[in-house]
Amino acid sequence: MTINASNDSAVSRRLRLGMVGGGRGAFIGAVHRIAARLDDRWELVAGALSSDPERSHLSGQDLLLSPDRVYANFDEMAKRESSREDGIDAVAIVTPNHAHAAPARAFLKAGIHVICDKPLTTTLRQAEQLARLARDSGLIFAVTHNYTGYPLVRQARALVQAGDLGAIRVVQVEYAQDWLATPTEDSGNKQAEWRTDPARSGPAGAVGDIGTHAFNLAEFITNDEVLELSADLQTFVAGRRLDDNAHMMLRFASGAKGMLWCSQVASGLENGLRIRVFGEKAGLEWHQENPNILIFSPLGEPQRLIRRNGPGTGEASRAASRIPAGHPEGYLEGFAQLYSDVAEQISSRLEKRTPNPLSLEVPTVEEGVRGVRFIDAAVRSSRRRGAWISL
């Protein structure tokens, strides 16, 4: 019944965070800021918060940033911050998809660790280049597949890794919402606008925005790789330029089979990310909207409701939690976990010690590339009437 020590941290200083994007009117930038703040290991000190300098400036004021650290663009920011004694330890890139690659490159080149939103880039080529650059740099490059930060998602992965499910046979994963069931993008909703715009979102709509999360979650929990997929993408809302629904069949390297469904037109569903994994010895089920329960079903035994930090959980859950069982944690805490894990990675480098191995669960640029590869394969398969495409 104590707060997790590693989260109520005793490091000698807070790490310094900069942000690209996330100015007034943005959504995910504010989430990143709460996430960074929650466990008190980060301090937001700099930003290029908008491509519009005036908006960037005002947004900096909102956030109580020192005016000299509110920059007109990311290039200037990368240059200036890398030359300050008290420059940022890492940058968070929270712009629309098409604007991830350039700042990511700039900060890597400036020797600054990167935390980047997903999907990594809008083309596979960009993604691979970025991955190479990141690898060569030796810097930390985290991609915020934030659902991997949920304690019970990590517990699920730990159960699979411990062999408690036996060989995995079937993976059913889905991510369905309804906020684009009508042409929301025509009513002035900024989020809907860029997410349905190929120029900013890339070649896929629902597949890129949420399908990638589902895909990442499936690979994360199973510790397996999708070898090939067969996809059927659809645009239900007239006039929309990207898919708003997709069905896929999956084949994993291990021999497991699966399905993936993502949709933004599923009337009645809000943020329905759900995964079920069935192995020879047991099955498990987790639902993002009720994230403090993991259903674990050993074959021939009663189903068990494993609750965050409750009986049946171990270090994987505890290390990603703040409070005892029965006190629900949610989306922001899961997101915060990624920030705290990156903080642990950076701190351990600064302090020349081994990081807590659980902090290495954070998705990296490699998972970012997988996501872009997934988008690419899905789009190509659908164009070829569901031909099986290798990833």
Place this chain on the structure above:
Amino acid sequence: MTINASNDSAVSRRLRLGMVGGGRGAFIGAVHRIAARLDDRWELVAGALSSDPERSHLSGQDLLLSPDRVYANFDEMAKRESSREDGIDAVAIVTPNHAHAAPARAFLKAGIHVICDKPLTTTLRQAEQLARLARDSGLIFAVTHNYTGYPLVRQARALVQAGDLGAIRVVQVEYAQDWLATPTEDSGNKQAEWRTDPARSGPAGAVGDIGTHAFNLAEFITNDEVLELSADLQTFVAGRRLDDNAHMMLRFASGAKGMLWCSQVASGLENGLRIRVFGEKAGLEWHQENPNILIFSPLGEPQRLIRRNGPGTGEASRAASRIPAGHPEGYLEGFAQLYSDVAEQISSRLEKRTPNPLSLEVPTVEEGVRGVRFIDAAVRSSRRRGAWISL
């Protein structure tokens, strides 16, 4: 708060039922008998209960049948019963899949109505021949896709038909169990034996046994037809001769898209038939294991829990129910509904009146053919690496 009058019936006599199959050791035959009995519109009076005459005889004793109406085989039964003054009004055929067609033909030829288990036959050709024979005969031919008898399944169909969901976009249906997660067929389980034996079960395993139910439910609720499908069938248990898991993508005549998953190796699931339908205006969800709730989600309004016979249900639910909301009905009542509906159809013919139109919801030989067509398409698609196959 009254028992549904049409179920606590006031007809001038009970209808007479005969049964083919369903002797000692059988499973579904006993379910048919309870179903027939529940609403008191049928009386079991004759049977060819086993292909083994001795077993048939003993089974007849168990059921308190008059010895002269326990037959050694269905041919004799069809002949003798059709010539009796008090001969059976209908026959229930509850044998394994490969043994449906012959008795069905025999009773149709004898002028006796047929209630047949699913899948209708083991080949598409047989199914079509049988359908022709049934059509020509003018007799009633019901196929026990029993899940259509659940009150809230009918309510769901009524909601779709009334336009409350708007145009349907997405259909997610699944039927997953775990009772074949191990090689159960090798341990003397008779049910597992014939269901995994191509000679008795037909060309498909899980697809035929439970996939057909899922398929039927999707078409029943949406009142739509699957135009084509792409399938990936798998056998996970070593040595098994038929599929025990299948993934499919579906395209409906209306333009809706869907997925179907059926599995008998999904560790932790018992009889998990679940369907979700998403339309332009609303979505709905129903789960067989919790059948007294229908989740109805009008876009932009809170989700509603519609309970059997509770607020929000109408004639479709009431006519298929016995007791008030809050008093759960289950599998047997849903199955019984098909028997009561067939009784209503037969009685109305005997009494030369129009049947209650809701009694016509019972799946017929045409739905039986659809099921066999579905099996055929799934098997062929999977063999051709998921090529889209028309039904």
Place this chain on the structure above:
Amino acid sequence: MTINASNDSAVSRRLRLGMVGGGRGAFIGAVHRIAARLDDRWELVAGALSSDPERSHLSGQDLLLSPDRVYANFDEMAKRESSREDGIDAVAIVTPNHAHAAPARAFLKAGIHVICDKPLTTTLRQAEQLARLARDSGLIFAVTHNYTGYPLVRQARALVQAGDLGAIRVVQVEYAQDWLATPTEDSGNKQAEWRTDPARSGPAGAVGDIGTHAFNLAEFITNDEVLELSADLQTFVAGRRLDDNAHMMLRFASGAKGMLWCSQVASGLENGLRIRVFGEKAGLEWHQENPNILIFSPLGEPQRLIRRNGPGTGEASRAASRIPAGHPEGYLEGFAQLYSDVAEQISSRLEKRTPNPLSLEVPTVEEGVRGVRFIDAAVRSSRRRGAWISL
């Protein structure tokens, strides 16, 4: 995966049932008839179905009874049936509460087993006299506290008896509905009329009608007795003559404490009978509206979802079930179990053998007396501002 043999019975004849009450317009009589029919161990052959002879006659026609066995009153029925060679084996008394005692006495005196609805009588004195008469007669006297027939209720009792919960500490039981949230009795609803009429219902409303079920369930599952209670009864609907809501605190013989809430004005609840039992070693929870799941919570282990006939259940569940796990059974099956158990008790006497011991779980006249004692104590406690009253 087979139908329970004891329910798909092989006795040499069906037992003969008579019914008092349950004519046209009645509710529970029809439930009793379905219940008797479901497992095929009973045949309804006689009735005094209404205090109005014409209504009794017409109701007998509805039920296809032989006209000579439709009686004008229960006295005549008791006399005539007891003198027939093929007279009834048992009578079901399904009249309003005030009309239980007289026919029960008549049939006991005629040597006929009795199945009586609850509450047993409207006064404690009547109840005790009846119990004495029943005891002296040596006849079977069942009281249809039908919720004890649910497989998982019996499983719950078995878990407590096996010591899996350790010493019981706390019992929370409730039965809440909303069908009397408005003055339903003024709108011509016959059920509401008699249930809110002291002359027919007795001294209590909700307490007698549903509180007794909750009370019985608590004692049944815990195998313990309530020693004393403190009650606060209330009538919320203006003009109503009996309580429509009651709160009680309970003290059990074992030292356990508990609460009981019953209400007929709980907006949004349909038939919400729910019980939770907490012991030193584990807790359990069961809810009538979702009766195929029993939540079992061993202290310090994950909660387990025990499903009817699924892993973790034993003979107690199996013997009270018809079909495999995942195929939901409901209210009618639970009610039917009582009829089948009484049939087993009677058959075993006829066949001079020991009955299946599980058939003895059916509540008897003694539990009937406990129910009346509970009503009496609740009413008296509430009149004395919640004074603790011994039962």
Place this chain on the structure above:
Amino acid sequence: MTINASNDSAVSRRLRLGMVGGGRGAFIGAVHRIAARLDDRWELVAGALSSDPERSHLSGQDLLLSPDRVYANFDEMAKRESSREDGIDAVAIVTPNHAHAAPARAFLKAGIHVICDKPLTTTLRQAEQLARLARDSGLIFAVTHNYTGYPLVRQARALVQAGDLGAIRVVQVEYAQDWLATPTEDSGNKQAEWRTDPARSGPAGAVGDIGTHAFNLAEFITNDEVLELSADLQTFVAGRRLDDNAHMMLRFASGAKGMLWCSQVASGLENGLRIRVFGEKAGLEWHQENPNILIFSPLGEPQRLIRRNGPGTGEASRAASRIPAGHPEGYLEGFAQLYSDVAEQISSRLEKRTPNPLSLEVPTVEEGVRGVRFIDAAVRSSRRRGAWISL
């Protein structure tokens, strides 16, 4: 789909917070710190973190506090902070129950706003004195009945206030856990030690620790007052010096009736705070462990699942939320809401403007007194065998 502006705040500076208690090994102090941090309106700058000066000092280091603002005791802190230009705006008192009153008095006298944990004090007399002092001071005095900070709890209150439930009839509230089902206090658990120690916890155990939350929640949502109660307190674990389970019947000023159950020995329950409110026109239900759903049941209509920030919610939910529907918020966010509301109250005073009226929902010293009054009444009632005691 934007972050709530009032939570991602644009005030000109962060407010300065001090803390009394909450040093190494404490639980709730760390929760308060996360809560204060989450919405970025507070900065922790000072503390008297332990009654042990060395522990206070080390705890201050952990939290990166300036050494000159880590105090040996609260008296010194109150004096010194009140005389600093940049002194704290408010103090959070997070000590065990018996150590709330003295620091609260000290900071009020120093003119510093107070945020105090619950129960307010260990005696009613202390509570009333403190309330007088707080009233006279004109300062803000918040009591962290944190469950009132959940968006859907506020939505529930708003529904009641808007008359959507009609006159309230029945309130069922409970708060049950199992962490004291064994003598945890004997195994070195600091939390268990002081919470079962009358000297530190006051005259009640479960009743004070969690019963007060349940009581507060009932009064908060119904906007009604409990007039009198009848209680039965129990200690199940041998040797324990305070109650670990309590049952109560409640009577509200409006005429509503209710029950309250609190327990720390309810095997299988983690932090089971649950409330149901039934009115003439509708009912509602909310469960802390699944806090993003509010079940709303208009009489005669289907139950509705109202989700945080989803359809059916309004300003009450939105103002207390950070992220869109479907992205679960939890315990920490609910707690944070109280801090943000207090920040809004203080900021509005500093800025000489009217505060956002929703920020005034935070429980005050008056609710703190109600809680102590509730404890007092419960203990006295139980000693007098459940006599009704006025609050």
